Amino acid sequence: MKVERPVPPDQLVERILRRELLSCAPDTPILEAATIMAEKRCSSIVIVADGRPMGIWTERDALAVDLGSPDAFTKPIASVMSTPIKTISGTTTLGDAGMRFQLEGVRHFVVVDDAGVAIGIVSQSDVILRHGVEHFLVLRTVRSAINRPMVTIPADTDLRNAIAQLRSARTDAAVVLGADSDSHGIVTERDVLRLIAGRKGIPATVGSIASRPLISVRHDDSLLGTRNLLEEKGIRHVGVVDDAGQLLGLLSFSDILSTLQYEYVHRLDEALRERDEALLRSRKDLNLAHKVIEASLDGIMILDSHNRVEFVNPAFTHMTGYAPEEIIGKTPSILKSGRHDDAFYTHMYQTLDKQDYWQGEIWNRRKNGEIYPEWLTINVIRDEDGSVSQYAAIFSDITERKKTEERIKNLAYFDVLTGLPNRRLFLDRLQLAIANAHRHGHLMAIMFLDLDLFKRINDSLGHGVGDQVLVETAARLSHSVREGDTVARLGGDEFTILLPEIEHLEDAAKLAERVIGQVKQPFIIDDHELYITTSIGIGVYPEDGETVETLIKNADTAMYRAKDLGRNSYQMYTPAMNARSFERLTMEASLRHAVTRGEFKLVYQVKVDMDTGRMSGVEALVRWNHPEMGLVSPAVFIPLAEDMGVISDIGEWVLREACKQCKHWHDLGLPPVRIAVNVSALQFRETKVPDVVARALRDTGLPPHFLELELTETVLMQRVDEVVVVLKELRAMGVRISIDDFGTGYSSLSYLKRMPIDALKVDRSFVNDIFDEEDKVTEEGAEIVSTIISLAHNLKLKAIAEGVETPAQAAFLQSKGCDEVQGFLISRPVSGEDLISLFDRDLLPEAQE
Numbered sequence: 001m002k003v004e005r006p007v008p009p010d011q012l013v014e015r016i017l018r019r020e021l022l023s024c025a026p027d028t029p030i031l032e033a034a035t036i037m038a039e040k041r042c043s044s045i046v047i048v049a050d051g052r053p054m055g056i057w058t059e060r061d062a063l064a065v066d067l068g069s070p071d072a073f074t075k076p077i078a079s080v081m082s083t084p085i086k087t088i089s090g091t092t093t094l095g096d097a098g099m100r101f102q103l104e105g106v107r108h109f110v111v112v113d114d115a116g117v118a119i120g121i122v123s124q125s126d127v128i129l130r131h132g133v134e135h136f137l138v139l140r141t142v143r144s145a146i147n148r149p150m151v152t153i154p155a156d157t158d159l160r161n162a163i164a165q166l167r168s169a170r171t172d173a174a175v176v177l178g179a180d181s182d183s184h185g186i187v188t189e190r191d192v193l194r195l196i197a198g199r200k201g202i203p204a205t206v207g208s209i210a211s212r213p214l215i216s217v218r219h220d221d222s223l224l225g226t227r228n229l230l231e232e233k234g235i236r237h238v239g240v241v242d243d244a245g246q247l248l249g250l251l252s253f254s255d256i257l258s259t260l261q262y263e264y265v266h267r268l269d270e271a272l273r274e275r276d277e278a279l280l281r282s283r284k285d286l287n288l289a290h291k292v293i294e295a296s297l298d299g300i301m302i303l304d305s306h307n308r309v310e311f312v313n314p315a316f317t318h319m320t321g322y323a324p325e326e327i328i329g330k331t332p333s334i335l336k337s338g339r340h341d342d343a344f345y346t347h348m349y350q351t352l353d354k355q356d357y358w359q360g361e362i363w364n365r366r367k368n369g370e371i372y373p374e375w376l377t378i379n380v381i382r383d384e385d386g387s388v389s390q391y392a393a394i395f396s397d398i399t400e401r402k403k404t405e406e407r408i409k410n411l412a413y414f415d416v417l418t419g420l421p422n423r424r425l426f427l428d429r430l431q432l433a434i435a436n437a438h439r440h441g442h443l444m445a446i447m448f449l450d451l452d453l454f455k456r457i458n459d460s461l462g463h464g465v466g467d468q469v470l471v472e473t474a475a476r477l478s479h480s481v482r483e484g485d486t487v488a489r490l491g492g493d494e495f496t497i498l499l500p501e502i503e504h505l506e507d508a509a510k511l512a513e514r515v516i517g518q519v520k521q522p523f524i525i526d527d528h529e530l531y532i533t534t535s536i537g538i539g540v541y542p543e544d545g546e547t548v549e550t551l552i553k554n555a556d557t558a559m560y561r562a563k564d565l566g567r568n569s570y571q572m573y574t575p576a577m578n579a580r581s582f583e584r585l586t587m588e589a590s591l592r593h594a595v596t597r598g599e600f601k602l603v604y605q606v607k608v609d610m611d612t613g614r615m616s617g618v619e620a621l622v623r624w625n626h627p628e629m630g631l632v633s634p635a636v637f638i639p640l641a642e643d644m645g646v647i648s649d650i651g652e653w654v655l656r657e658a659c660k661q662c663k664h665w666h667d668l669g670l671p672p673v674r675i676a677v678n679v680s681a682l683q684f685r686e687t688k689v690p691d692v693v694a695r696a697l698r699d700t701g702l703p704p705h706f707l708e709l710e711l712t713e714t715v716l717m718q719r720v721d722e723v724v725v726v727l728k729e730l731r732a733m734g735v736r737i738s739i740d741d742f743g744t745g746y747s748s749l750s751y752l753k754r755m756p757i758d759a760l761k762v763d764r765s766f767v768n769d770i771f772d773e774e775d776k777v778t779e780e781g782a783e784i785v786s787t788i789i790s791l792a793h794n795l796k797l798k799a800i801a802e803g804v805e806t807p808a809q810a811a812f813l814q815s816k817g818c819d820e821v822q823g824f825l826i827s828r829p830v831s832g833e834d835l836i837s838l839f840d841r842d843l844l845p846e847a848q849e
């Protein structure tokens with residue numbers, strides 16, 4: 001009995017069958033069949049006709065042969081074989097085979113192939129012993145395996161009688177009793193078979209064929225040792241003796257098997273139950289996996305080992321546009337976008353080969369031709385033997401993600417409104433340009449640009465128009481520069497130009513002139529014709545700074561210098577400028593406290609009635625008397641105050657002070673005069689002007705019709721309807737309204753008509769342009785002034801000219817019907833005290849002459 005290496009229960013019977021099948025034809029004489037079996041020490045022979053097993057004849061059947069009848073040995077085996085024969089397919093698993101042995105109560109199956117041809121035999125012991133029994137046998141004693149009564153036959157018993165006893169006891173062996181225990185022997189079915197095969201005549205008593213001595217083991221020996229003994233001796237039975245050496249019974253190999261059988265069947269049941277549970281589990285798992293794959297938002301594609309599509313899920317179809325039937329059986333190359341070269345795919349397959357895994361971004365093509373990016377993961381699925389069985393590809397469409405990334409990148413480096421590089425990108429490029437210039441020893445330059453009075457456009461025409469101006473400016477700047485130069489927007493109306501390489505300083509200056517010329521061209525936006533100018537500061541590497549910070553600071557300073565010097569121009573940086581910007585900083589700090597510290601004062605400039613030559617009114621002009629800097633011009637600090645958000649405080653102080661002064665003149669008994677106060681556009685927007693005015697009038701006691709507010713044109717074009725309401729309110733109080741600097745803004749006739757105003761003030765730049773340097777009337781200057789005057793009259797408004805410096809200008813204005821004039825010709829702005837001397841006098845120069 002050979003115990004083989006344990007074989008798993010899902011292995012097939014064909015792996016363990018014994019292929020030397022003892023077989024014979026149906027007409028084989030019993031004698032011959034018995035001889036074959038005895039020689040081969042085999043317990044059965046299969047009777048085969050045309051290759052098919054018909055029946056079986058076993059050692060047990062040999063007991064049925066009538067040994068007394070000589071014909072019995074020559075009878076054909078077919079007449080005594082057991083039939084039908086039980087067969088089992090070679091592809092049955094050992095687990096299932098074990099079950100069949102148990103259920104059908106047989107000890108052998110003839111193994112057949114698919115065509116039913118006998119290919120071998122398998123016994124129950126073959127199956128059981130393949131399952132690894134040592135650990136079990138070692139624990140059991142011999143006594144526990146004895147499960148049937150011992151048959152004993154005295155040695156002198158007639159042989160045929162003895163065989164009959166074996167048959168009736170349904171046992172394969174019996175103890176042949178000798179005179180004492182040492183002379184006991186054993187007789188088995190095999191002995192009977194040998195007798196038939198021997199053809200030597202039949203002995204009379206069983207004692208003559210018994211094998212002696214009867215090999216015995218002790219009752220408490222382990223079954224494993226006994227099994228080994230049986231194997232070693234090549235026998236199938238042993239006697240079992242107790243401690244006293246008394247024979248207790250016979251133990252056969254099949255007894256050991258029966259003992260094992262219970263355990264085996266138990267284990268088999270357990271294995272089967274486990275298998276069923278595992279099957280159920282895996283069926284559930286499969287079901288779950290199927291549902292997950294179907295519902296997955298990721299596209300899933302399974303390819304066979306030849307790279308042909310086996311399966312795709314609905315998400316695949318959704319993303320690629322290919323229905324399963326359109327792609328199954330094809331290779332995935334149908335999805336190729338053409339964006340990747342062969343090297344890309346080669347690398348992918350090499351990685352898959354090496355690592356069984358590839359992940360990355362890939363561009364594919366949908367059925368509609370659209371190319372899209374996907375994030376793809378491919379896993380190689382291998383068989384147990386390691387060969388590739390499938391590829392599983394899982395992917396998601398990352399079009400949106402890529403767009404977002406792109407947007408984020410753009411947001412990080414580009415200005416959303418104009419599409420120009422933003423501050424960060426500009427700084428990156430500047431850093432690079434400095435390094436390059438340093439390495440190659442060449443010059444480079446940056447320009448800082450700021451649109452002059454851009455705030456006015458925003459304030460008057462709204463941010464929509466302002467934005468369009470910025471976009472158009474960006475385009476003009478981009479067209480003005482060379483390839484390789486960078487135009488960037490730093491924010492608001494601030495732009496920069498980076499010239500990474502210039503030969504001479506003049507190159508930068510020339511570009512600045514070109515840019516100024518470009519920006520000066522009219523902007524046509526939403527029916528508005530806008531005239532814009534720009535101030536530019538230039539910083540050159542290495543003269544004006546060798547680091548990003550100093551270059552930027554100095555170009556910025558140069559730009560402010562350009563603005564201070566009258567805008568619409570450029571300035572190259574000079575070290576002296578830094579002193580100025582320092583000045584600006586100090587000025588900002590002091591301006592915050594100027595009102596509370598009482599550093600402001602008002603001066604007054606008269607307006608003269610052209611018809612009478614008498615004072616018709618007075619304009620209050622603010623002055624800042626800075627403790628260190630001295631008198632600072634409002635043209636400098638008013639824009640600063642607007643930027644800093646302190647204009648309304650200053651404005652309110654001016655208003656109260658002016659009203660107080662005017663009331664004071666009245667109280668002095670001087671001829672009652674009207675006082676005009678400037679209100680900045682920002683102040684107009686930020687405060688409730690009628691409330692502030694009402695408070696100032698009430699607190700000072702000045703009657704409202706002696707107060708006039710001078711508003712700039714830009715005020716009129718803020719939210720028009722609201723402005724009209726406020727102006728009407730002021731007019732209803734009795735306050736007069738005039739429009740200052742008329743002609744420099746963008747007011748249209750239709751707006752003007754709707755505005756409740758009293759006068760237009762012709763800007764002094766136009767008055768200045770009436771005559772050229774040789775005192776000749778200029779066509780254009782004269783024309784503009786005449787037009788404004790007639791416009792005012794057409795609208796039933798007074799026309800007032802400011803900045804009148806010469807008698808000729810005054811005469812011209814008078815000839816055009818201008819109602820009032822104001823200017824150095826008549827009087828510079830003077831203190832409230834000094835103004836007293838101007839009352840009640842003819843102030844026009846002709847009258848003086």
Ligand SMILES: Nc1nc2c(ncn2[C@@H]2O[C@@H]3COP(=O)(O)O[C@H]4[C@@H](O)[C@H](n5cnc6c(=O)[nH]c(N)nc65)O[C@@H]4COP(=O)(O)O[C@H]3[C@H]2O)c(=O)[nH]1
Binds near residue numbers: 710
């Ligand atoms: N070249 C020349 N200039 C003349 C002549 N006659 C008068 N001026 C100047 O022209 C400016 C007239 O005031 P504006 O156009 O309202 O222009 C004012 C006004 O817009 C603003 N401003 C002055 N005071 C105030 C104020 O109290 N509040 C507000 N919001 N702005 C003020 O500052 C601007 C400048 O004021 P100022 O420096 O006082 O300058 C004054 C005045 O000194 C002349 O014949 N020739």
